[in-house]
Amino acid sequence: MAFYEQQQRILSPAKAGYMALTLVLALLFNLLPWRNVVGLPDMVALVLTFWCVHQPRKIGIGIAWFVGLMMDAGNGALLGQHAFAYAFLAFAAVSLHRRILWFSAWRQAAHVLVLLLASQLLMLAVRLVAGGVFPGLTYFAGSFVAAALWPTASFLLLLPQRRPEGMDDRSI
Amino acid sequence: MDYQPPPFFSRGPAPLVRLGFFACLAVLLMVLDARFRYAESLRQVVALLAYPLQRAALAPAELFGAAAGFFTTQVSLKQENEQLKAKQLLAANDLLTVDALRAENAQLRRLLEARERLPRPSTLAEILYQGRDPFSRKVIIDKGSRQGIRSGQAVIDDIGVVGQVTRVYPLLSEVTLITDKEQRTPVQVLRNGLRAVIYGGGERGTLDLSYTAANADVLADDVLVTSGIDGTYPAGLPVAKVARIERDAAYSFAKITCVPTAGTDQNRQVLVLSQEMNVPPAPAETESAAGKLPKQKRAKKRE
Numbered sequence: 001m002a003f004y005e006q007q008q009r010i011l012s013p014a015k016a017g018y019m020a021l022t023l024v025l026a027l028l029f030n031l032l033p034w035r036n037v038v039g040l041p042d043m044v045a046l047v048l049t050f051w052c053v054h055q056p057r058k059i060g061i062g063i064a065w066f067v068g069l070m071m072d073a074g075n076g077a078l079l080g081q082h083a084f085a086y087a088f089l090a091f092a093a094v095s096l097h098r099r100i101l102w103f104s105a106w107r108q109a110a111h112v113l114v115l116l117l118a119s120q121l122l123m124l125a126v127r128l129v130a131g132g133v134f135p136g137l138t139y140f141a142g143s144f145v146a147a148a149l150w151p152t153a154s155f156l157l158l159l160p161q162r163r164p165e166g167m168d169d170r171s172i
Numbered sequence: 173m174d175y176q177p178p179p180f181f182s183r184g185p186a187p188l189v190r191l192g193f194f195a196c197l198a199v200l201l202m203v204l205d206a207r208f209r210y211a212e213s214l215r216q217v218v219a220l221l222a223y224p225l226q227r228a229a230l231a232p233a234e235l236f237g238a239a240a241g242f243f244t245t246q247v248s249l250k251q252e253n254e255q256l257k258a259k260q261l262l263a264a265n266d267l268l269t270v271d272a273l274r275a276e277n278a279q280l281r282r283l284l285e286a287r288e289r290l291p292r293p294s295t296l297a298e299i300l301y302q303g304r305d306p307f308s309r310k311v312i313i314d315k316g317s318r319q320g321i322r323s324g325q326a327v328i329d330d331i332g333v334v335g336q337v338t339r340v341y342p343l344l345s346e347v348t349l350i351t352d353k354e355q356r357t358p359v360q361v362l363r364n365g366l367r368a369v370i371y372g373g374g375e376r377g378t379l380d381l382s383y384t385a386a387n388a389d390v391l392a393d394d395v396l397v398t399s400g401i402d403g404t405y406p407a408g409l410p411v412a413k414v415a416r417i418e419r420d421a422a423y424s425f426a427k428i429t430c431v432p433t434a435g436t437d438q439n440r441q442v443l444v445l446s447q448e449m450n451v452p453p454a455p456a457e458t459e460s461a462a463g464k465l466p467k468q469k470r471a472k473k474r475e
Contacts (some may be wrong), residue, residue, distance in 0.1 A: 024225070031222070031229040040304075043237030057457055061187065065194040069201075073218035074226055074344045076312065076339065077305040079211045087198060091191040130206045131351055133374045134305035155269030 003049050011161040014055050018160055022047050023067060031074050039141035044071060045089060045119060047148045049112055050157055052093035053100050064090035085119040092118065105151035113147035201469065206230060212339075221339045226312075226344070230300055275305040296443045297327075300344070307354040309372070311335075316343040324404060327447045332434035333357065333398060334442055347442070350411065350432060351377050359411050360399035364389055367399050370412060370430065379412045381428035386419050390428055406445065411436075 007077040034040055044067060051059045068083030092115050093100075100111045120143055128134065184190075205211040297313040314320050317340045324336045327347050335355065339346040348355050353374035359381075360367050367390060371380045384390060394414040400407025412430035419426045 027222075027225055028229050030304065031226050031301075033230060034304065061194050063197065068198075069218050069224075070222050073215050075304045076308070076310050077303070078202055079205040079215050080198040084195060084198035084202065087191060087194040091187055094187055096340045126202060127307045130202070131354075132392050135306040135375055148338040 008090075010163065011158065012163060013032045014058065014161055016058060019051055019055065019059060021118075022051075022157060023063075026100045027067070027070060027074075030071060038138045039145045041142050041146035041149060042116070043146070045086065045116055046112075046149060046153055047157070048086060048090060049115055050154060053097045054154075054158075055092040056097045059097075060094060061087050061090045073160045078127065078130055081123055084126060088122055089115055089119040094101070104123075105154060109147045109150035112150050113143060116143035116146055204279065215339075216341060219344070220356075221240075223341075223343060226300070233274045233301075248254060295321065296444075297321075297442055297444050299347075299440050299442060303346070306375075308354070309349040309374070309377075310338070311347050311349065312344050313347055313444070314344065316341050316345050318342050320446075321345045321444055322447065325447060326405045326409075327442050328409060328445060329434045329442050331433065332412075333405060334434045336404065337444065350434075351379060357405070357411055358399045358402050359396040360407075361390060362395040362397050363391070365391065367401070368396075370396060373429070377432075378415070379430040379432060381414070381430060383425055386421075386424060386426045388426060390414060390417060390426070392417060395433075396430060404447065 023044070026047040029043040048064050048067065052064070052125075064086040065083045068086035069080070071077070071082040071086075072079050096111065098117075099109050103111070117140060120140055124134070124139070185193075189331050201211055201214070205215070221419055265344045295315055297315040300312045300314050303312065304311040304425050313321075313327075321340050322338055323340050323345075327334045329336060333347040333350055335347045335352070336357075337345050338348040349370055350370070351374070352372045357370045357373040357379075358367070359370045366386075368381050368384050373380050381390065381396070392414050395410060396412045396414070398405035398407055398409045398411055410433040412432050414428060417426055417428045418428075
């Protein structure tokens with residue numbers, strides 16, 4: 001019986017160290033000296049969503065909140081702005097993780113797009129309340145790019161958990 | 173009978189409760205940061221944690237810069253050399269007269285009993301990266317409180333004012349560009365000495381000369397320089413050039429748009445100027461601010 005849209009494979013358990021490493025690498029990507037690139041994906045948000053969907057028992061709102069704080073301090077943004085948005089993102093991803101995993105990679109990406117856009121909207125609302133100016137619609141382009149990266153990202157991030165070929169071809 | 177889940181299924185508080193807790197914490201932080209600036213020490217700690225990441229993130233760019241420098245062709249070097257020689261010849265005339273002018277200026281200032289303008293100590297710094305925050309225009313430079321950078325210092329490049337240091341970390345500091353929406357710079361029109369305050373224009377990368385009377389004597393292409401009356405910026409540094417003036421009889425203020433003189437988006441090297449020390453103290457409060465006086469007295473007692 002195929003309940004899932006895509007074939008599920010038996011994966012080895014995710015290591016906490018590996019999850020932390022991917023988050024650090026995503027932070028590194030976000031702190032690279034980008035110069036006003038339009039449509040720059042927020043890698044930290046993407047990786048956080050991925051782990052919240054795949055390992056909701058190991059990662060959650062608290063970790064997302066702290067990573068958001070690091071983003072704020074590193075970028076000189078309003079302290080707590082990313083923390084606020086990431087906490088909501090993690091909450092939504094954790095509550096939807098059973099539903100999202102049901103779909104094929106591109107349909108998962110559509111779900112993730114909604115989550116990322118919602119977190120950006122939250123940040124926008126916070127900044128507008130704090131007296132900022134609307135930075136234009138290109139502000140949201142990053143979420144679309146990030147969602148387009150979702151299938152590739154989920155393949156890459158799950159690689160270390162895959163088992164060798166001979167053991168891996170059994171479907172659930 | 174009470175139903176209780178066995179302890180090995182316990183997963184802590186419900187997600188909604190956790191979300192509520194962390195959202196409240198974030199809102200509290202944001203209010204403290206935006207309204208009262210109380211969150212600075214927490215920011216310092218988190219920034220220190222992020223510092224190794226920031227340095228590591230800069231390594232690829234530095235490597236690329238070094239590689240590009242290595243492969244610079246002889247032709248471009250030669251061209252640059254010729255350009256520089258031509259520039260030097262042009263500047264030589266000014267240089268020769270500048271000593272005489274300086275002496276004359278000093279004498280005139282003494283005659284006027286004006287305060288002598290001391291050359292300010294300054295620190296050369298390099299822009300590491302532009303903040304990712306799309307709501308503000310800030311850059312991070314590679315000198316911090318360890319190198320004597322203080323909040324409020326002016327930052328210039330070779331052609332004009334770039335911005336002001338707004339936050340200082342131990343090893344880095346954050347410079348708000350003059351084009352940031354929250355940044356104001358006191359200026360003076362070079363042609364006639366008219367004083368005004370220039371406001372950053374935000375995303376557009378321009379500046380606005382707001383609250384200037386509609387009939388004020390400002391023309392297109394006028395050069396605006398720092399007035400120096402605030403003691404933060406030395407007087408006479410170029411800030412901006414007037415680009416467009418719209419005078420509408422319906423409003424009492426003219427809408428004047430200016431473009432910044434300094435390469436606020438291009439340069440890598442900037443100079444951080446230290447604060448001027450010989451500013452006269454602010455005049456004593458008069459009876460109009462009588463309510464504030466007891467407070468001052470109390471402060472003095474505490475000292």
